[in-house]
Amino acid sequence: MVELKNVDVHYKEGGVDALNDVNLRINDGEFVFIVGSSGAGKSTLLKLLTRELSPTNGRVFVNGYNLSKLGARKIPKFRRSIGMIFQDFRLIPNLTVYENVAFVLRVTDRSRRFIRQRVPYVLNLVKLYDKARSYPSQLSGGEQQRVAIARAFASDPGLIIADEPTGNIDPELSYEIVELLKDINQCGTTVLMVTHEHDLVKYFGGRIISLKKGCVDFDDYIGGNNEG
Amino acid sequence: MKGSNFSYLVKQGVVSVWYNRVMSFASFCILMVSLLLIGLAVLFSLDISVIIGNIEDRNEMLVFVDGDIDDSELSYISDVLNSQDYVSRVVFYSKEQAWEDEKLSEKYGSGATALFESVDENPMPTTYRVTLNDITKVHEAAERFRRIEGVDWVAAPYDFAEFLISVRNTFTIIGIAILSALVVVCLVIIYNTARASVFARRMQISIMKHVGATNSFIKFPFFIEGMFIGFLAGTASWYLTKVAYESVFSVFERDIMILQFLGFSNVMGFEAIKWYVLAANCLAGALLGAIGTILSMGKHLKV
Numbered sequence: 324m325v326e327l328k329n330v331d332v333h334y335k336e337g338g339v340d341a342l343n344d345v346n347l348r349i350n351d352g353e354f355v356f357i358v359g360s361s362g363a364g365k366s367t368l369l370k371l372l373t374r375e376l377s378p379t380n381g382r383v384f385v386n387g388y389n390l391s392k393l394g395a396r397k398i399p400k401f402r403r404s405i406g407m408i409f410q411d412f413r414l415i416p417n418l419t420v421y422e423n424v425a426f427v428l429r430v431t432d433r434s435r436r437f438i439r440q441r442v443p444y445v446l447n448l449v450k451l452y453d454k455a456r457s458y459p460s461q462l463s464g465g466e467q468q469r470v471a472i473a474r475a476f477a478s479d480p481g482l483i484i485a486d487e488p489t490g491n492i493d494p495e496l497s498y499e500i501v502e503l504l505k506d507i508n509q510c511g512t513t514v515l516m517v518t519h520e521h522d523l524v525k526y527f528g529g530r531i532i533s534l535k536k537g538c539v540d541f542d543d544y545i546g547g548n549n550e551g
Numbered sequence: 552m553k554g555s556n557f558s559y560l561v562k563q564g565v566v567s568v569w570y571n572r573v574m575s576f577a578s579f580c581i582l583m584v585s586l587l588l589i590g591l592a593v594l595f596s597l598d599i600s601v602i603i604g605n606i607e608d609r610n611e612m613l614v615f616v617d618g619d620i621d622d623s624e625l626s627y628i629s630d631v632l633n634s635q636d637y638v639s640r641v642v643f644y645s646k647e648q649a650w651e652d653e654k655l656s657e658k659y660g661s662g663a664t665a666l667f668e669s670v671d672e673n674p675m676p677t678t679y680r681v682t683l684n685d686i687t688k689v690h691e692a693a694e695r696f697r698r699i700e701g702v703d704w705v706a707a708p709y710d711f712a713e714f715l716i717s718v719r720n721t722f723t724i725i726g727i728a729i730l731s732a733l734v735v736v737c738l739v740i741i742y743n744t745a746r747a748s749v750f751a752r753r754m755q756i757s758i759m760k761h762v763g764a765t766n767s768f769i770k771f772p773f774f775i776e777g778m779f780i781g782f783l784a785g786t787a788s789w790y791l792t793k794v795a796y797e798s799v800f801s802v803f804e805r806d807i808m809i810l811q812f813l814g815f816s817n818v819m820g821f822e823a824i825k826w827y828v829l830a831a832n833c834l835a836g837a838l839l840g841a842i843g844t845i846l847s848m849g850k851h852l853k854v
Contacts, residue, residue, distance in 0.1 A: 373761065375854060403763035413758045417570040429556055430764045474762070 325349040325372065325482065325515065330381035332367050332537075341367040343537045345381070349515065349530075351481065354508040356524045357517045359534035365517050368534065369486055372515070373407060374398050386481050403431050406475025406483040406512075410490040412467040414459040414474075420446065421455040424474045431478055445473040449503060465496040469503065476507050483507060485516040489523065501527055560768070564775025574748040575780055581744045582784035582840060583791070585737035586832050590792045592733055594828070595799075596726035598818050603719050607686045608639070610715075613706040614679040614696050618646075624701045625677070631699050632681055637692060639684035649675035676703065686712045738839075745777065745843035753851045760854035769852065773844045781840025785833035792828060796821050 325347065332342040342364045349355055359365050370376035371383050374390050383390040386404040393401060414423050421442055428438045446452040449469040459467055468488055475483050485504060489497035501516070501523055508514045518524065524531060528547025533540045568575045616628060625643075632641045650673045654664070683692055689712040693705045749756070759769045800821070821828070 399760075399763045399765045401763075402761060407761050413754065413761070415755050415758055417567065417755075426759075427762045429559060430759075430762055430768060432556060 324351050324384065324386070325513070326384040328382045330371065330378045330383060332371065332376065333379040341537055345539055347532065347539065349513060351513055352511055353530060354505060354514045355516070355530045355532055357515060357532045357534065358519065358521070358524060363534040364537040365534055369484060369517060372484055373405065374401060403478060404480055404482070406478070406480040408471050408475050408483065408485040408488045410487040412459070412471045414467055414470055416459055419455065420451060420457050420470050423459070423470055424477050427474055427478050441477060445477045448476070449473045464492040465499070468492055468500055472500070472503055480512065482513045482515065485514065487517055487519065489518065489520060497523055498526070560771045561775050564772035565779055567772060567776045568779055571748065571752065574751055578744045578748055578780050578840065579784050581740050582781055582836055583788045585741060586785055586788035586836055587791045589730070589733055589737060590788060590828065590832060591795055592730050594796055596730065599722050599726070601818050603715065603722065607715050608682065610683055610686050610708055610712060612681045612683065612692065614681055615676045615703045615705070616678065616701055617703050618676065620677070620701050628679065628699055628701050632679055632696065635692065635695065637683050637685045637688040638681055640682040642680040644678045644680055646673050646675045646677045649678070686715055741839055741843045742847060746847040749773065749844065749847045749851060756848065756851045757854050760852065766852050770845055770848060773848060774841050777840035777844030778837045781836035781838065782833050784840065785836025788836065789829045789832040792832070793821050793825065
């Protein structure tokens, strides 16, 4: 579950109010699109949810952690409870596809046996098992993003946060990526996807949270074009 | 950390050396040159210290005893002289020996034999020739010896001692200054090279932080990598130190006069100290490499 209560974020440098009195609640198992123009506060919201940033005022709860009070030592443990997907994939360049996915499991001290079972399973889910020995630089943008999705899902987190995951790939592959995230969501994982691609949002529908000038401008469900 | 993770992280550290081979090579070269310069500076300053020590060992004090002294009193003086910590050698020089040596001395010319035979009583004093192992104690020793019962007077090389002490102090200060400057310069260069190497991989560190890796989990492969490069640089610098040191040494070896004049006969040959130098270079290289890398990671871990 994700919950923000009366959250303000004020950047001292530049004197910018990035978020103003934001109140949000996202329940377990939901799939939510977060939209908004540049400077609306999307990046700040994501930084709050991954504890890169603390709120100036208010409280932030994610997966049972009170991030407003979370000490630096507990941040790694918290981050293992979420999966992150980035616009620029952020795969470790000197690790193979297999090792990139296995890395998150090694971080959590999982056994070799578990890693040997789990990594092929998630690579199969994203249809990249045959690329397990390839390096990120040998893959296309779409394939790299699918590896990033596999990595985010490998540790079976309660929440996946996707920051414009379709921003760096061909438009026709964008739908495939969102379909993949929808499939993961069907397994019970909460998915929070930030995007500025309105066509995707209209196509898939669901809960949409729109930010504007640091405030929640719109928070409701819309029907998708794919439902007809 | 589990055993399987430990071996994985060690392997990652070693693999990273090859994967980031350009930066690894730059770090290797910087560390190697730094260790070479510091190593040579240390060895040569130790050599200078040995040379000065050799010259110092040639000091000699003369302890003159009273003319009418008996054997038991002589024995007492000898015991007191030998019991001092700063005394390395005591040689008895009898008045008879001194008289004989004086007769044979060439300074009086060929017609001096008749002159010596006309003297009824041996005028030469009985002496002890005392060598100190610490020349800074020359005043203290002279004062102490003068107070021994049966000692007439003491002749000590005060000027020679003071000259050597000032030479040693000057070399010590110059040596420390050069070595300190070298260490500081090398540390700055090593730190900056490590920073550049880590900066090139800041994205990788950020990714690791985002997936929940602890700082120690992220640092460990970098630590191994830095240590590995440092170890290799230490080994390479040892070989270069050997070549450079032996080349300089051979220049002096060719001219025995210079060798003897400078007291080079006791200077450390590389063969005798090669394992110590290798151990010191490898240890210093591994520590500098590992610590330099870890220190330069700090900023990038704050994600």
